[in-house]
Amino acid sequence: MLSWRAGFPYPVTVHTTADPLFEMNEAFDAAKSLLGRSDEESMRYAALELRRCIEAIVYGKLKIYQDLLPGDSIHQWQPPQAFDALLAVDPSAEDTFTFAVGPQTEFDKMSSGPFTTIGVDHRPRSKWLKKTWNKLGHMVHAEWPFAKSRPSKQTKLDFLRKTLQELDPYVRSGFSSNLSLNVTFECVGCGRPVKSMERVLRKAGATTCLTCGTPYRAEEVDGEFRFFASSPPWKCDCGAATYIPPRQVRIGYTLACRSCKKEFKVVGQQWMVAENVEAGAGEDDSEE
Numbered sequence: 001m002l003s004w005r006a007g008f009p010y011p012v013t014v015h016t017t018a019d020p021l022f023e024m025n026e027a028f029d030a031a032k033s034l035l036g037r038s039d040e041e042s043m044r045y046a047a048l049e050l051r052r053c054i055e056a057i058v059y060g061k062l063k064i065y066q067d068l069l070p071g072d073s074i075h076q077w078q079p080p081q082a083f084d085a086l087l088a089v090d091p092s093a094e095d096t097f098t099f100a101v102g103p104q105t106e107f108d109k110m111s112s113g114p115f116t117t118i119g120v121d122h123r124p125r126s127k128w129l130k131k132t133w134n135k136l137g138h139m140v141h142a143e144w145p146f147a148k149s150r151p152s153k154q155t156k157l158d159f160l161r162k163t164l165q166e167l168d169p170y171v172r173s174g175f176s177s178n179l180s181l182n183v184t185f186e187c188v189g190c191g192r193p194v195k196s197m198e199r200v201l202r203k204a205g206a207t208t209c210l211t212c213g214t215p216y217r218a219e220e221v222d223g224e225f226r227f228f229a230s231s232p233p234w235k236c237d238c239g240a241a242t243y244i245p246p247r248q249v250r251i252g253y254t255l256a257c258r259s260c261k262k263e264f265k266v267v268g269q270q271w272m273v274a275e276n277v278e279a280g281a282g283e284d285d286s287e288e
């Protein structure tokens, strides 16, 4: 069954039958039962289930930020890239925090308590997530016959059991939440909406279009945000725009169009010379 979010200018397709919360628990239990045995075959399957568990945890977090992520990119992300995107929209996406409510006695004033905890949102650290996800990936592939050293069966088993333990708090809590006020504007590069959280804009003074990669500087004037694009993105014949960081542009640099995947290569640089009118005006000023 498919559905899409009302209110978002472009439909975001969500498979309502795929529930990351359910899958996270299912994969965790399967890994736990497989690690009760210690033969190589069970370990390989345990690595697969742990990887699936991490994926479900990340997709669960992705779902709560769904409103801030471009619909056509969400479907292409693997957990490491998905987590990078989460950190781009919310630098605190990797901080574990507790949600609590308390009675409000005065309008517009923060409650002084007592507070009742609603839940703890456990967030994995990006560095740990990428390292663990890649390491688990190595364990499900055929061994490289030319490796200088290979980990012992015990080392692998210890790593898998440690990972299971580390995943336990995310699976046990299963609570995810994000409260935010968002600002939307249209990207000058690709024309798609860029959604950013107000608190992040205030703190970072910048945002990025997650569709084409164009970075923006954000300025708040009288409670309204204004956005200024860094150098414009490069446009392919198919019409899709992709931002290329200027420091990466050198002869021989290759890039693929994000839409039609056609490959391009930087083959040269062109210098243009024109009369320096400003310098001429400067001289006149100094003579006076």
Ligand SMILES: [Zn+2]
Residues within 6 Å of the ligand: 187, 188, 189, 190, 191, 192, 209, 210, 211, 212, 213, 214
């Ligand atoms: Zn864009």
Ligand SMILES: [Zn+2]
Residues within 6 Å of the ligand: 236, 237, 238, 239, 240, 257, 258, 259, 260, 261, 262
């Ligand atoms: Zn293209």
